[in-house]
Amino acid sequence: MNYIGKILPVDGYMVDLHGNLPVDYSKSLTHLYLPLIGIKAVMLYQTLLHEMEFKEIAPIQTHHTIMNYLNISLVDIYEARLRLEGIGLLKTFENKTPEQTVYYYVLQSPFSPNDFFKDAMLSQLLFHHVGQDKYSMLKSHYVGHFEQPSGQNVTASFHEVFDTIIPDANAYHKVERIPENQGPHIDSIDFSWMEHMLKSRMIPYRRVLTTENKRIITQMMHLYGLAEYEVEKCVLWALTDENYLDIDEFKEACHDTFKNARKEASVQLVTREAEPAPTNRQQPITKEEQFILELERISPKQLLEDLSSGNHASEQDLKVIREIMTTQGLPSPVMNVLIHYVLLQTNMKLSKAYLETIASHWSRANLKTAKEAMEFAKREKERYRQSIEKKQNQRTYRKQSSKEVVPDWFKERKQKTTTIQTDTISEVELQEMESILNKYSSGGKNSHLQG
Incomplete structure (x- = not known):
């Protein structure tokens, strides 16, 4: 992992704490967070936490200080910082000036042990990291089992005891909720x-x-x-x-x-692999590449709406698409290519039978991305075209052998005609792609996945 140069020893930092720490926060860090993020990340959190004692004396310190405290490299510090940010224990703000770069580290309060197990993602991750036996022991120790008292619950409700000047329209629900600003984002x-x-x-x-x-x-x-x-x-x-x-x-x-x-x-x-260094070719250079990128990002529902000039996709079409995706297990980008391909081949009619036939074929081919699906469709179309031409040539040859000899100039003319027809089909498809791309660039549609 190449994190060299992300931060420098001379870069400054300031520390603050958002919210209040639970009484047993150290137990959470040691027994619950440590298996997930590692010892270096926990050490960095505790070091930054106790650095707050000196912010009145020295509000801005350099990262060289943390290197001396923890006796680890700056690369390790940066990776530990990323782990804290990813797990929801740290928010980082960067302030660059011509004189110095200063990072503002806002520590987030960790869950108490009891609340940690209420977070579905963190508790499930802990289960996978420590195993069932250790997980059960930790949960039993920190959460325990509340024995429901026998008898009828006669506790008075809020409205039975209190009255307000302006009634609150919101209903009161007994829901165990965890604050939205805690946990992984x-x-x-x-x-x-x-x-x-x-x-x-x-x-x-x-x-x-x-x-x-x-x-x-x-x-x-x-x-x-x-x-x-x-x-x-x-x-x-x-x-x-x-x-x-x-x-x-x-x-x-x-x-x-x-x-x-x-x-x-x-x-x-x-830790997620670092993205490759950017090259001169940062943006797709062809219409087809741009089109593939959009097919990777949007949902089948949005594609149908864009192809129908913004009109809502019919429930029947969505039902057909959902059933095919469910039964054949096609990812959304592959389904988008399939929809576009079928509409082109059937004069913009979404044929369920045709969709199912091709979807089963593509499912067996184990296609995962829009690019794979588009290249596969091109190969299949070319194979079909060659098969048709071969049959036509065989029929022509038999016909010529039985009747008359065809001059060479006529063969050349026929070949040119075939080439022109093929190019015309490709041009139609290219125009279709370009019209859809124009909608994305001018319409400003939302590209988030919709079902």
Whole structure:
């Protein structure tokens, strides 16, 4: 991992703490966070935390100070900082001036041991890192088991005891919530695809897709790298008879889905590989490359809407696409190429039978990206064209042998005509790609995944 030059020993830093530390925060760092982020990251957090005592005397210090304290290299310090940021224990702000670069490190309060196990992603990661026996021991020790007292609950509610001048319109719910600013920061996703799936099955989607459930679904989706159709199966599996989402059942279903689909993979926190150094060719140079990039980013729903000049995609088309993606296991980028290919071949009509035939073929080919799917479609189309030409040539040869000899100038003319027809088809497809790209560049559409 090449982190050389990311920060310099002379770069300054300031430290602050957001919120209040739990009483038993050190237990969380030692027994719960340490297996996930490593000893260097925990040491850096504690060092920065205690550096706050000196901010009145020396508000800005250099990174050379941390190097002396921890006796590790600046590369190790930078990697430890990234781990703290990724796990949700640190936020970093950079302030560059002509004289000096200063980093403002805002420490985030770690979870208490009890709240740590309420976070679906962190608790599941800990399970994979320390194993079932150690995990069960830690959870039993820090969370324990609350014995529900016998008898009838006669506790008075808020409204039975108090009155307010202006009634609050918000309903009061007894929900164990964790503050939103704690824990790893995960990019949110659009749940419209799941809402549509639940409504089509007559399931009250608001009961399933609560704010807390959305957070857990998002975490599990990122943790196990699950596709949308895999998450749908896990949600349906974990629904109770009253159509509530059983969180433990859902996490177990996600874990089983991951194991079955990726038998040799394991869930471990590893530092992401650094992106390759930028070259002179930073942007795609052809229309086709730009088109492939868009097909990788958008959802099948948005592609259908863009192809229909912004009109809403019909529920029937979305149902067909969802069923094919679910049964054949096609990723969204591959499905986008399939939709575009079928529409081009069928005069902009989405034929279910045609989609299913090609989807089963592409599924067996194990296509994963839009580029792979487009290249595969081109090869298949070229193979089909050559097969047709071969049959035509065979028929022509038999016909010529039985009747008359065809002059060479006529053969050359026929070959030119065939070439012109082939080029015309390619030009139509190129114009179709360019029209879609123009919509993305001028329409400013949202490129987030939708279901």
